[in-house]
Amino acid sequence: MSLVKDHEVGSGVNIEDIYDGVPAAGDDSGCVKLGEGVTANVYKIQHKKTGTEYALKVIKLMRVTDPEKREMLLREIPVLKTLDHPGIIKIVEVFRMMNTIYIVMELCSGGELFDYALDQPASKFSEQRAQSLAKKMLGSLRYIHSKNIAHRDLKLENFIMTSKDADAGIKLIDFGFSRQYLEANSSTGELVGTPYYIAPEVLAQKYAGSSSDMWSFGVVIFMLVTGEPPFWGDTNAQIMDDVKAKAAKPKEMRKQLESELASVPVSKQCSDFIMQCLVPNPRKRLNSENALKHEWIKSTKQFPAQAFKSRPIGIPKALANLKEFKDRSSLQRSAMMAVAFGASQQSLDDLNAAFLEMDINGDGKISLSEFTTGMKAQGMTKKEEIEAAFEAIDQDGTGAIEYSEFIAAAMSEQELHSADQLEAAFYRLDMDSSGSISKEELKELLGGKFDDGTIQQVLDAADLDNDGEISLAEFKTALSGAGGFEVDESSTGSSRTVRRASWVSEKPVWAVVWSNGAWRLKEVTQSAPLDDGNDHC
Numbered sequence: 002m003s004l005v006k007d008h009e010v011g012s013g014v015n016i017e018d019i020y021d022g023v024p025a026a027g028d029d030s031g032c033v034k035l036g037e038g039v040t041a042n043v044y045k046i047q048h049k050k051t052g053t054e055y056a057l058k059v060i061k062l063m064r065v066t067d068p069e070k071r072e073m074l075l076r077e078i079p080v081l082k083t084l085d086h087p088g089i090i091k092i093v094e095v096f097r098m099m100n101t102i103y104i105v106m107e108l109c110s111g112g113e114l115f116d117y118a119l120d121q122p123a124s125k126f127s128e129q130r131a132q133s134l135a136k137k138m139l140g141s142l143r144y145i146h147s148k149n150i151a152h153r154d155l156k157l158e159n160f161i162m163t164s165k166d167a168d169a170g171i172k173l174i175d176f177g178f179s180r181q182y183l184e185a186n187s188s189t190g191e192l193v194g195t196p197y198y199i200a201p202e203v204l205a206q207k208y209a210g211s212s213s214d215m216w217s218f219g220v221v222i223f224m225l226v227t228g229e230p231p232f233w234g235d236t237n238a239q240i241m242d243d244v245k246a247k248a249a250k251p252k253e254m255r256k257q258l259e260s261e262l263a264s265v266p267v268s269k270q271c272s273d274f275i276m277q278c279l280v281p282n283p284r285k286r287l288n289s290e291n292a293l294k295h296e297w298i299k300s301t302k303q304f305p306a307q308a309f310k311s312r313p314i315g316i317p318k319a320l321a322n323l324k325e326f327k328d329r330s331s332l333q334r335s336a337m338m339a340v341a342f343g344a345s346q347q348s349l350d351d352l353n354a355a356f357l358e359m360d361i362n363g364d365g366k367i368s369l370s371e372f373t374t375g376m377k378a379q380g381m382t383k384k385e386e387i388e389a390a391f392e393a394i395d396q397d398g399t400g401a402i403e404y405s406e407f408i409a410a411a412m413s414e415q416e417l418h419s420a421d422q423l424e425a426a427f428y429r430l431d432m433d434s435s436g437s438i439s440k441e442e443l444k445e446l447l448g449g450k451f452d453d454g455t456i457q458q459v460l461d462a463a464d465l466d467n468d469g470e471i472s473l474a475e476f477k478t479a480l481s482g483a484g485g486f487e488v489d490e491s492s493t494g495s496s497r498t499v500r501r502a503s504w505v506s507e508k509p510v511w512a513v514v515w516s517n518g519a520w521r522l523k524e525v526t527q528s529a530p531l532d533d534g535n536d537h538c
Contacts, residue, residue: 004342004405004429005082007095014434016096016103022046023103024059040064040074045108050421050428053345055093058104078104080150080176085404086365087353088141090161090174093343107346111162111169118157118225125228128267134171135222135274136298140357141173142218143289144365146211152176155217156198157224163346170346170353196240197230201248202283204241212283215292219278223258226267231258231279248281255279270297293363319355319411320379324386326410327393331459332479334396334409335446339426341408352411356404367402396447420477427476437470 008014017023023046024032033045041060048055065071081092096103111117114134118124126134138160145152152159154175163170200216223231232247234240247254255276262272274297277287292298326334341349359367359375367375372391373384381387394402394410402410428434432442443456451459463471463479471479 003082004339004432005092005094006429006432006434007078007082008097008434010097010099012434014096016105019049019094019428020046020055020057020105021049023057026101040070046105048343048425051343051419051425052421053343054108056106056108058106060102060104061100062102063100075102077176078102083148084145084150086141086144087170087349087356087404088137088172088365089144090172091342109161109163109172109346111164111166113158114160114162114171115157117162118228121228123228125265126225128226128265128271131222131225132271132297132300134225136293136363137171137357138173138218138221139289139293139298140360140363140365142211142214143293143363145173146214146289147364151211152214153203154195154198155214155221156195157221158195160221163350170350196234196237196244197232199241199244200283201244201281204245210283211288212286215278215286215288216280216283218289218292219275222271222278223262223275226271226275227261227265229261231261251281254281268297270295270300274298290364318413319352320375322411322413323376323394323407324379324381324390327390329393330462330479331447331451331455332463332476334393335430335443336423336426336476336480337409337412338396338405338446339429340422341405341412343425343429344408344412349408352408355411356407359407365404367407369400372402423477423480424473427473430476437472438476439470 022032022044024042024044029042029044034042035045035056036043041058044057044059046055046057047053060074062071062074065074078092078095081090085091090109091107092104093107094105096105118126142152142155152173159173159175161172161174163172198217198220200213203213220231232240232243234243247257258279259272259276262275274287274292274295277295278292280286287295326337329337356367359371361371361374362368369388369391372394373387376387376390381390391402394406396406396409397403427438430438430442430446432445433439440456440460443460444453447456447459460469460471463475465475465478466472
């Protein structure tokens with residue numbers, strides 16, 4: 002399911018009502034600017050309810066007079082909406098105005114990989130650190146390539162660090178040039194990319210699929226370990242001429258680049274990995290799937306049986322939460338998806354690590370086999386229990402656990418105890434911003450796993466006033482059982498059910514009461530309970 006809310010022109014939803022720090026038209030004084038470009042600026046903003054910080058990309062369409070370039074900018078939105086991977090920047094919400102587009106994205110505070118590299122001694126990384134980064138970046142590439150998406154502008158500047166910590170994660174950004182491709186018909190006829198990284202076949206305008214990404218990736222890794230690009234020139238034209246000239250003599254190019262790598266020095270495995278990426282013939286070039294199996298990438302990878310023995314302290318709890326997820330209601334699961342979707346990058350560090358550990362083959366999703374390996378390592382040995390947990394976490398019924406599904410299941414249920422988080426979750430599940438969750442939205446949220454009757458039961462369980470939709474108050478009531486009160490149901494002579502609540506905390510809940518000839522919602526707390534004489538549930 003996609004929880005990205007895309008507000009069209011004239012929707013009536015204003016970004017300023019939801020986030021603080023949004024620049025006014027023509028005036029960004031007082032805003033925190035993170036980056037600036039010809040067509041777009043990036044700012045730090047904050048969700049008014051949850052306090053979560055995000056990055057806001059503001060695209061000024063008036064600055065883009067070329068229709069093709071405008072289309073290229075707009076291409077990023079639909080591409081990012083389809084992607085769900087810890088190594089790819091996440092788009093949260095889109096607001097479209099007449100001449101401006103606002104894209105709300107997760108905030109990564111570590112800066113570009115380019116700047117991170119410049120901060121290293123001699124502007125290069127140790128081979129061990131480069132390998133660690135390469136493995137993470139390859140996971141992102143393998144994921145998009147498996148979806149027939151080529152990035153087409155891979156470079157150091159388009160990888161961003163999640164924080165400034167030594168063990169920070171890394172994410173792929175800027176999908177403006179990206180395009181879906183078919184291996185049988187991969188030619189695009191466009192010259193796209195950045196000169197140092199452009200593959201020779203792209204310069205010839207013959208091919209721009211996933212193989213071209215792998216050439217660019219080879220350049221990226223070469224620069225990480227040497228601190229210098231493999232191709233040179235004083236101008237863009239000279240750099241591209243150098244690429245073409247060297248690619249025309251592959252044996253000489255390999256000999257020269259291997260010599261440069263040996264002088265660093267790096268291992269033969271590292272040199273071989275880079276040179277298999279920098280093969281001029283795209284059909285003979287290493288692809289992202291096989292790159293993850295290369296000796297250099299796998300040389301320090303832990304075996305599956307050991308992968309769950311050494312981890313940050315938060316990971317065991319996350320994996321324990323996976324076992325319990327199957328016991329939550331369908332609405333609770335959807336709510337956890339919404340909470341996970343809007344969570345800050347910093348709060349997800351341990352959960353990201355757990356996901357990447359369980360994703361043994363690095364394809365960006367968790368199969369039943371991988372899930373079984375991970376859960377057995379945590380002491381869950383019964384096949385039927387493992388399969389039941391897997392089926393519950395796989396909310397869209399695709400047969401694999403996607404990243405957001407995993408995060409939702411691994412998060413603590415305590416996340417649903419915050420009124421602000423509940424409201425933010427409701428806002429995200431209310432896809433059309435109508436103020437209520439409809440049956441159609443539940444169908445979208447719950448995917449193809451449930452039939453119409455089951456979805457109606459989910460709706461009926463929360464729809465206390467029988468209006469066919471779930472309001473915010475009803476949503477809070479349906480989920481407040483997670484700590485607010487315990488319910489003892491007994492039937493009455495009325496058409497509704499009397500729900501007697503014994504309090505286990507002071508958290509407020511909402512009750513449906515019969516008052517003045519109509520069913521009404523009333524907020525109830527332990528200190529302000531129902532009036533037995535006047536409030537008829």
